[in-house]
Amino acid sequence: MVEKYAEALRAAAPTIGDHGLAPAEFWRSGLFRSAIERLRGQQAAATKEKYGFVERALRQLKAAGLIENHEFTGAGDRHDFHVYMPDKRVCVFEAKGCLDGNNTTIFQRPPNAEEFLIWSLCQNQGSDLRAGVWSGTHTRIGAKIIAENVHVEALIVWDALCGSSGRPCPKIAEGRGREVDGVMVPPPCIYLFPRTIPDPRNNPKPPLPKVETVALAAALLKHFGGDERDVTEVQIEARMKGASVERRTTLVRGERIVRQSGWTELKRAAR
Helix, strand or coil, X not given: CHHHHHHHHHHHHHHCCCCCCCHHHHHHHCHHHHHHHHHHHHHHHHHXXXXXXXXXXXXXXXXXXXXXXXXXXXXXXXXXXXXECCCCCEEXXXXXXXXXXXXXXXXXXXXXXXXXEEEECCCCCCCCHHHHHHHHHHHHHHHHHHHHCCCCCEEEECCCCCCCCCCCCHHHHCCCCEEECCEEECCCEEEECXXXXXXXXXXXXCCCCCHHHCHHHHHHHHHCCCCHHHEEEEEEEEEEECCEEEEEEEEEECCEEXXXXXXXXXXXXXX
């Protein structure tokens, strides 16, 4: 699809915009290549801004003694950061954007990870975060956990827009949060996945962890003023129906069911 779209874009390029150039002049002008480079630069800047927020948050955790160190590893791997805890535990996370795209499922848990998390940094102010989180937890991450037998401890939903005028957060009005570079940000939202991988025959409804056992999530909540109100359990059940595997996802916050799916056939093929 990308290749076809790229070719269609190239073919239509001379007719887009009000540059007034004939096709031959358009291609000689370098306008198309310059526009592509500008878009690439804007994308790189957006990624840099997202990672900058992560770096600032992790530096605060280190200064508070809640983590020992961290390093960026995203240049060549499908995971972006290693975080080393005071007890020597290795926490690894993959930074994502909004959760409603297929890129959400592109990650690998490295062998040395004692914890593996997804950190969603959604920079689209118009994005519906509730719909995105549901898409990410049920349709994408939850399905991958079962289909590919990969364990994810938690999902962090938190970025620089949280609490801003573009994305107001009630936690700020409650007086909860902490300053990051002079800007008040609310505590992160944490979504806990099952302690073990759901299996329709041997492990149909695995238990959920306590947030305090997920070291990086617990450190973020402690430092940035979070508590149990910021934690949602992602209960994933699996069952057989004939020859098909079905799953059901339930989001629980406190004692309240926030959202629950019906039984959904697992369509992702296990690798």
